[in-house]
Amino acid sequence: MKIISFAFILIIAAVVVGMIGCERIEQVVKPATQTKDLGEEIAIGVVSPQTGNLGPGEFGPGALVMENGFNMALEEINQSHLLGDTSLKFIIKDDMSTIEGAVEAFNELIHQDKVSIILGVWTSHVAKSVFPIAQTNGVVAFSPVVVASGLAEVGEFIFRASHSTDVLIPEGVRVTQEKLGFQRVATIADTVDFASRSSNEVHRKVFAENGVEVLIMETFETGDTDFSTQLTRIKEVEPDAIFVSAQQIEVIQILTQGRKLGISADIPFISHVLSIDEIRSAGDAAEGAITYTSWVSTADTPGNQAFVQNYSEKYGMEPSVWAAQSYAAVYILAEAIRNTQPTDSEAIATALAETKNFDTILGKFSFNSNGDAIYDPIVLIVKDGKLEVFE
Numbered sequence: 123m124k125i126i127s128f129a130f131i132l133i134i135a136a137v138v139v140g141m142i143g144c145e146r147i148e149q150v151v152k153p154a155t156q157t158k159d160l161g162e163e164i165a166i167g168v169v170s171p172q173t174g175n176l177g178p179g180e181f182g183p184g185a186l187v188m189e190n191g192f193n194m195a196l197e198e199i200n201q202s203h204l205l206g207d208t209s210l211k212f213i214i215k216d217d218m219s220t221i222e223g224a225v226e227a228f229n230e231l232i233h234q235d236k237v238s239i240i241l242g243v244w245t246s247h248v249a250k251s252v253f254p255i256a257q258t259n260g261v262v263a264f265s266p267v268v269v270a271s272g273l274a275e276v277g278e279f280i281f282r283a284s285h286s287t288d289v290l291i292p293e294g295v296r297v298t299q300e301k302l303g304f305q306r307v308a309t310i311a312d313t314v315d316f317a318s319r320s321s322n323e324v325h326r327k328v329f330a331e332n333g334v335e336v337l338i339m340e341t342f343e344t345g346d347t348d349f350s351t352q353l354t355r356i357k358e359v360e361p362d363a364i365f366v367s368a369q370q371i372e373v374i375q376i377l378t379q380g381r382k383l384g385i386s387a388d389i390p391f392i393s394h395v396l397s398i399d400e401i402r403s404a405g406d407a408a409e410g411a412i413t414y415t416s417w418v419s420t421a422d423t424p425g426n427q428a429f430v431q432n433y434s435e436k437y438g439m440e441p442s443v444w445a446a447q448s449y450a451a452v453y454i455l456a457e458a459i460r461n462t463q464p465t466d467s468e469a470i471a472t473a474l475a476e477t478k479n480f481d482t483i484l485g486k487f488s489f490n491s492n493g494d495a496i497y498d499p500i501v502l503i504v505k506d507g508k509l510e511v512f513e
Contacts, residue, residue: 162208163208163209163210163211164208164209164210164211164238164239164459164465165211165212165213165235165236165237166210166211166212166213166237166239166240166241166455167212167213167214167215167227167228167231167232167235167237167239167240167241167242168189168192168212168213168214168215168240168241168242169214169215169217169224169227169228169231169240169241169242169243169252170185170188170189170214170215170216170217170242170243170244171184171185171216171217171218171219171223171244172185172186172189172214172216172218173216173218173219174218174219174220174223175219175345175371176219176244176245177219181370181371181374181400181403182370182374182399182400182402182403183399183439184244184370184399185244185444187399187441187442187444187445187448188242188244188266188267188444188445188448189214189448190433190436190437190441190445190448191266191433191441191444191445191446191447191448191449191450191451191452192212192241192242192448192449192451192452193212194429194432194433194436194449195448195449195450195451195452195453195456196210196211196212196452199452199453199456204456204460205456205459205460208459208465210452210456210459212241213231213235213237215227215230215231217243217244217248219244220248221247221248221251221252224243224248224251224252225251225252225255228240228252228255228256228263229255231261232255232256232259232261233259237261238261238262238465238466238467238470239261239262239263239264239455239467239470240256240261240262240263240264241264241265241266241448241451241452241455242265242266243263243265243268244267244268245268245315245316245317245369246268246269246270246273246315246316246317246320247315247316247317248268249265249268249270249273250270250273250316253273253274253276253277253280254276254277256279256280257276257277257278257279257280260279260467260468261279261467262279262280262281262467262470262471262474263279263280263281264280264281264282264283264451264454264455264474265281265282265283265284265451266282266283266284266444266447266448266450266451267282267283267284267444267447267448268282268284268317269284269285269286269287269290269317269320269321269394270286270287270316270317270319270320270321271286271287271288271320271324272286272320273286274286274492274493274494275492275493278471278475278493279467279471280493281471281474281489281493282493282494282495283447283448283450283451283454283484283487283495284416284447284495285416285494285495285497285499286494286495287317287320287321287324287394288324289494289499290394290414290415290416290499291321291324291325291328291394291414292324292328293414293499293501294392294394294413294414294499294501295325295328295329295332295334296332297414297501297512298363298390298392298412298414298501298512299332299334301512301513302362302363302390303362304334304361304362304363305333305334305335305362306334306335306337306359306361306362307329307334307335307336307337307361307362307363307364307365308336308337308338308339308340308356308359308361308363308364308365309322309325309326309336309338309339309340309364309365309366309367310339310340310341310342310349310352310353310356310364310365310366310367310368310376311339311340311341311342311366311367311368312341312342312343312344312367312368312369312372313341313342313343314343314344315344315368315369317369317395318344318367318368318369319367321367321394321395322367325365325367326339337359337361338355338356338359338361340352340353340355340356342368342372344369344372346372347375348379349372349375349376349379349380350379350383353376353379353380353383353385354383356380356385357380357383357384357385360389361389362389363389363390363391363392364380364385364389364390364391364392365392365393366391366392366393366395367393368393368395369395370395370397370399370400373393373395373396373400373404374400374403374404376391377391377400377404377407377408377411378404378405378407380407381406381407382407387409387410390410390411390412390503391410391411391412392411392412392413392414393411393412393413394413394414394415395413396408396411396412396413396415396504397413397415397442397443397444397509398419398440398441398442398443398508398509399442399444401504401507401508401509402439402507405507408504408507409504409505409506409507410503410504410505411503411504412501412502412503412504412512413501413502413503413509414499414500414501414502415443415499415500415501415502416443416446416447416484416495416497416499416500417443417446417447417483417484417500418443418500418502418509418510418511419440419441419446419509420510420511421483421485421500423481423482423483423484423485424481424482424483425481425482425483426446426483429441429446429449429483433445433449446483446484447484449483450482450483450484450487453482454474454477454480454482454487455470455474457473457477457480458470458473458474458476458477459473461473461476474489474493475489475493477489482497484497485497485498
């Protein structure tokens with residue numbers, strides 16, 4: 123923490139009066155990177171994989187849905203004059219689906235474009251490398267989709283709109299075990315991808331706490347395409363359920379190959395990485411799969427049905443949870459900007475940390491003291507190619 127003048131300390135103290143007890147707010151004392159007066163345009167960096175294996179391709183739209191959600195929210199906010207005479211604009215960088223590309227994009231946005239805020243990054247694997255860059259430079263980094271536990275704990279400038287695995291998995295296991303009554307399960311997990319490793323670790327901890335026997339633990343590496351050996355071994359032990367810790371492309375392949383190998387439809391695949399995008403790609407193989415997630419298209423949360431209709435009309439496909447979280451994130455950020463002046467990184471981080479029970483399409487949204495999201499998770503099942511609440 124850099125040493126600051128006594129006078130500046132008094133100013134900060136005045137700003138945060140009444141905020142004592144909130145660790146995040148007390149921590150935000152880094153110098154501003156960018157200051158904009160009301161009536162001007164606020165530049166927001168966006169880092170997303172537009173190319174490479176995480177972008178649009180054979181297995182669906184990929185990270186494009188995150189950009190779609192961002193862009194739709196930005197257009198609505200600017201057109202509605204939600205921020206008065208202030209407007210928002212994006213400076214978008216392609217991370218090319220690599221950590222190296224994301225690191226370069228963050229450094230360009232921070233040091234060349236001088237942004238105060240960066241939205242995006244598609245995977246926890248990337249976030250683990252770039253969030254510290256934002257924190258060190260006093261720039262707000264806000265991801266709508268990364269889930270690995272501990273990511274937002276990097277520092278007071280880091281936030282996310284998704285639930286962490288520490289929230290999703292215990293609740294998901296509780297609900298599914300209660301309804302399915304499983305006692306003997308199998309797991310298959312990516313040993314390279316950070317989010318998948320985190321997911322697998324949390325699963326194993328929760329299983330142990332709930333008396334669930336893990337019959338077999340299969341693994342693979344990011345980029346593998348043939349899962350027949352692992353799935354055959356899983357089929358042979360006849361588990362009650364199969365828990366998958368993987369990214370979207372591998373989840374699609376595991377579902378498809380598992381059903382082709384004859385794993386009974388009575389044995390559900392369960393994963394927190396499953397949205398309508400993956401279901402469309404997996405087709406009939408996704409039927410009966412279960413996911414614990416953060417949003418469903420049929421929810422009656424404020425503005426949700428309008429969002430689903432407008433997104434579907436604009437992009438020609440139903441929005442996924444990743445699009446919904448991205449859309450909500452821009453509105454959450456806009457609310458923080460609306461509630462602060464000046465709009466430098468320090469002030470925005472403070473305003474984000476103060477977000478409590480803000481109405482979004484995800485439901486009532488708050489941040490905890492680590493910058494992690496607080497709202498209700500949900501468990502869904504695939505029926506007739508659609509995601510429905512698992513009841």
